[in-house]
Amino acid sequence: MATVLSIGQVAQIAGCNVRTVRYYEQVGLLKPPVRSGGNQRQYTVAEVKRLMFIRHARELEFPLDTIRDLLALSDQPNQSCETVTTVARAQLNKVERRLKRLTALKRELESMVRQCAGGAMSDCRIVEALADYPSNGAGPPPTG
Secondary structure: OOOOEOHHHHHHHHOOOHHHHHHHHHOOOOOOOEEOOOOOEEEOHHHHHHHHHHHHHHHOOOOHHHHHHHHHHHOOOOOOOHHHHHHHHHHHHHHHHHHHHHHHHHHHHHHHHHHOOOOOHHHOHHHHHHHHOOOOOOOOOOOO
16 A cells, blocks of 8 residues: 555545545544645545544444544543443444334334235235324334
């Protein structure tokens, strides 16, 4: 890997597009890079690693503000990682709650598909189930 990389090279290594790199610079997750005499952005390996950290954290659905906090903490290598563990645990709890909701959605969709016998739209159990869903947020109607 070269000592100095272009924005295109950095984006390719991190698996994102150039606009994403610019966006992370704009919102302050990446520091503005050094510019060449021709005003082209020049990145170092350390900046690529920082971008990869951001990309991985985004894949884990950490919010940008949380990523900013994690980056600030990671810039202090002698500090305890207790805060990072707390942040990661909170994200894990969010993921677990989301999984429970998705599992409930999956069960409901599976039930709807099982009840479908094909045939005419006028007899479609899926359309009927979707139309019968309460709009007051009380949850799905009882099945059976």
